[in-house]
Amino acid sequence: MINEWQNNQPTTLRCIDKWQETSDTFSFKLASTQSDPTLTFDFKPGQFVSLGFELAGKMEYRAYSISSAPAEHYLQLTVKRVDGGLVSNHMIDHFNVGDNVSVLAPTGPFNAVDCAPKSxxxxxxxxxxxxxxxxxxxxxxxxxxxxxxxxxxxxxxxxxxxxxxxxxxxxxxxxxxxxxxxxxxxxxxxxxxxxxxxxxxxxxxxxxxxxxxxxxxxxxxxxxxxxxxxxxxxxxxxxxxESFTPIEAHTENSGGDAVQFEVPAFGVATQVEQGATLADVLEENGVPIIIACRSGMCGSCKCKVTKGEVSRTSTETLTEEELAQGYTLACSSQIQSDVEVSLT
CATH class of the missing domain: 3.40.50.80 (Nucleotide-binding domain of ferredoxin-NADP reductase (FNR) module)
Structure with a gap:
């Protein structure tokens, strides 16, 4: 089995096949950059991976469900062209056989293992x-x-x-x-x-x-x-x-008041609006955090609130212990007070 992902860090996979399914969808096969054809992927059928491309100087991640079965030497994904779809349209137009892509580990609670079937x-x-x-x-x-x-x-x-x-x-x-x-x-x-x-x-x-x-x-x-x-x-x-839809910002406690936002490890100290989504604020201040699914499902944007309070609309991938330690998902967290954040 391929153990490509270490500490939830992205790995590099290579496109080994690409073909058109319908007028607006293409399928891709991604395999390890290693040459051993016996290596296979392990995941729970129904899960997704997040692909990252550097576009206009910024790493953009988007999540796509896997359509292949586990224990194959490749992951198969199908991508639909959508209006304004930055990553999807880039893949259809420019991502070809032989090209590499940054990929996060398969994840997602909608799967045939955790949601076991009847007969x-x-x-x-x-x-x-x-x-x-x-x-x-x-x-x-x-x-x-x-x-x-x-x-x-x-x-x-x-x-x-x-x-x-x-x-x-x-x-x-x-x-x-x-x-x-x-x-x-x-x-x-x-x-x-x-x-x-x-x-x-x-x-x-x-x-x-x-x-x-x-x-x-x-x-x-x-x-x-x-x-x-x-x-x-x-x-x-x-x-x-599948709960794979972007989460709406939760702002019922937001009165537009300014609060202090700090990420000491990256020298960030600024004022932001109370109720702002943590992921947006991190991105706007140049903090290098991966934000893939933007739906509180993949866990790529996990970070730690070391001081202050945030409200959460998803804790899907977090354990009770992590929640107690202050970890949160940036894409589904809203800043409610002066806060300090760490990526470790």
Missing amino acids: KVALLSAGCGITPVMSMAKTWLKAQADIDITFIHMAKSSAQTIYFDELETLHSLYPNFHLRLLLKDNAGTEHPQGRLDQEWLRALCPDLSERTVYLCGPTQFMQDMEQNALALGVDPSQFHQ
Whole structure:
């Protein structure tokens, strides 16, 4: 197994393959820069990695779910072009086979290990939300696990369905893999046409309430599908979804008062507005901290508040001991008083 990551520091991986999935998505395979082809990656299916590129003189990190299965010699990611997507668009336009990239260790609580499955599961996705659940499905199939998989995916058309050919192949090869693809335009396919709502969900998976459900997709889609799944009788303890969305700044205690902000190790001493997000303040003052997912999920921006108080909207990757010692996630912490911060 590859043990590339030491003390949660980024490692360098190399792009060994790149191809176009749909009109606005590309897939990439990343492998170790070492030459040993027997080295493989260990992670929990469903997790993500954060990639860092130096753009305009600044290291920019963004998080992408892994779509390959563990124990492969590569990590596969699929990236969608988005308006204003600094890193995503850079990867699609300029990141090619042979290029290197800085990568943080796989992480994320939405995975098939910590969220263990029943003997029957439903994987529910739309758009690029297909990537983590694809990793789960491939892992179970590869391990020949006795798990019945209903794979429900919503897309615009067959041409806009990520992994379309691979999904149909899995459906034909594995009797325990049931593809339920719903398309807004099903021209040229035998898949049904419609928009995924509660009735479609019931029709595509009549025994949904008997399954462990894993959900990933756009925010509104996930909100709707959570409501629909629970209404159809899914046990809340058997319902898991990716929480991979930026956290809104929490400012209800902010009156705009100025507070003192200090990072002694980097000579920073300045006044900031009470309620400001700690990550923003660190970046604005040139403190070299990695801020990857910006959703309080990956833990890359962990730092220590040695004096003063912050409010937190996520403590996802922190232990009780770390919280007691003053550690916090900068992307989901708001400054509430004079504070002093350390990166160690």
